[in-house]
Amino acid sequence: MTVPTVGEMFWAFFRTGARGFGGALPWVRRMLVEERVWLTAQEFTDIFSVSNFLPGPNVLNVTVIVGSRFHGVPGALAAVLGLIALPLVVVLVLAALYARFGQVPGIDAILHGLGAAVAGLVIATALKMAGSLLRSPRFVGFLAVTFGAIALLRWPLIPVLLGFASVSVLVAWFRRA
Amino acid sequence: MNPLATLAISFTALSLVAVGGVTPVLPEIHRIVVVRHHWLTSAQLTDLFAISHAAPGPNMLLVALIGFQVAGLPGALVATVAVCAPSCTLSYLVARVWQRFRDAPWRRAVEVGLAPITIGLMLSTGYLLARGAYTGWVAAALTGATAALVLWTRVNPLWLFALGALLGMAGLV
Numbered sequence: 001m002t003v004p005t006v007g008e009m010f011w012a013f014f015r016t017g018a019r020g021f022g023g024a025l026p027w028v029r030r031m032l033v034e035e036r037v038w039l040t041a042q043e044f045t046d047i048f049s050v051s052n053f054l055p056g057p058n059v060l061n062v063t064v065i066v067g068s069r070f071h072g073v074p075g076a077l078a079a080v081l082g083l084i085a086l087p088l089v090v091v092l093v094l095a096a097l098y099a100r101f102g103q104v105p106g107i108d109a110i111l112h113g114l115g116a117a118v119a120g121l122v123i124a125t126a127l128k129m130a131g132s133l134l135r136s137p138r139f140v141g142f143l144a145v146t147f148g149a150i151a152l153l154r155w156p157l158i159p160v161l162l163g164f165a166s167v168s169v170l171v172a173w174f175r176r177a
Numbered sequence: 178m179n180p181l182a183t184l185a186i187s188f189t190a191l192s193l194v195a196v197g198g199v200t201p202v203l204p205e206i207h208r209i210v211v212v213r214h215h216w217l218t219s220a221q222l223t224d225l226f227a228i229s230h231a232a233p234g235p236n237m238l239l240v241a242l243i244g245f246q247v248a249g250l251p252g253a254l255v256a257t258v259a260v261c262a263p264s265c266t267l268s269y270l271v272a273r274v275w276q277r278f279r280d281a282p283w284r285r286a287v288e289v290g291l292a293p294i295t296i297g298l299m300l301s302t303g304y305l306l307a308r309g310a311y312t313g314w315v316a317a318a319l320t321g322a323t324a325a326l327v328l329w330t331r332v333n334p335l336w337l338f339a340l341g342a343l344l345g346m347a348g349l350v
Contacts, residue, residue: 083235113344119320124326
């Protein structure tokens, strides 16, 4: 195990951000565990499981935790800025192009097709994450109630999340084996 | 209140409840930017979501795209910082104490309890995106076929995005 400097971390995360097609997390893991060997596989898995509990994109949470583990606040900042610098520039260029050309009929039509496919990907990803949990009536119940409140009734997220999530966690607590 | 301040406040609040990242909280983003403030239409939000998925980097950069539409470059930067800073700060603080709770039984209860909520939110996102992209039966079939192929085959979703874009270009969607 080597301890990287703040500068090394910035550049390593910068290069990882540049490769992050289809989600940056697999690339971050590869960089940290396989290429640079700054973390062991077990250390990465521990950090990953913490990051899933925290709000926000898990790849950013992993990046903050790794950066701060080596160099505190400067390390966390260097790692996060490195990771998002290039994708942010790309996205800003795309945003400017969309603002200028987004309503042009041809472009508009391409984006509609792309959007319909992306919607399918999100639905499939949710169902895959649910997997065998769909056999549990309790799981399906909370899932259906959440979907109804958010997608159909359009209730605001924060009260729904605080209410439903605390009930769901309490039920899980009392029914634990 | 000016749009920049509204963006900053609503996205900061969102950052702290965004369990599972930006995708599960898209319905709330939709409520803020489409329903309440009319900054974007449903179709535009679906467009931006699609762009953020086709671009490299974390999908949460969707908020930079939204911010840009609302208030140009300052809007993009404010939205990005508002979404990143609170959750990153929390990660920083929690990571230091978390190891102590590694084997605590409530961790499992939190995990089991949050799963149906997070996945319910993701399904809501998929539903709203599909509605935003809906222009007729071809669009609906494309959404359904993509979902089925991702569920039951190992095809790379980027090919399905390309197919969707091609069908759109051909004027079929």
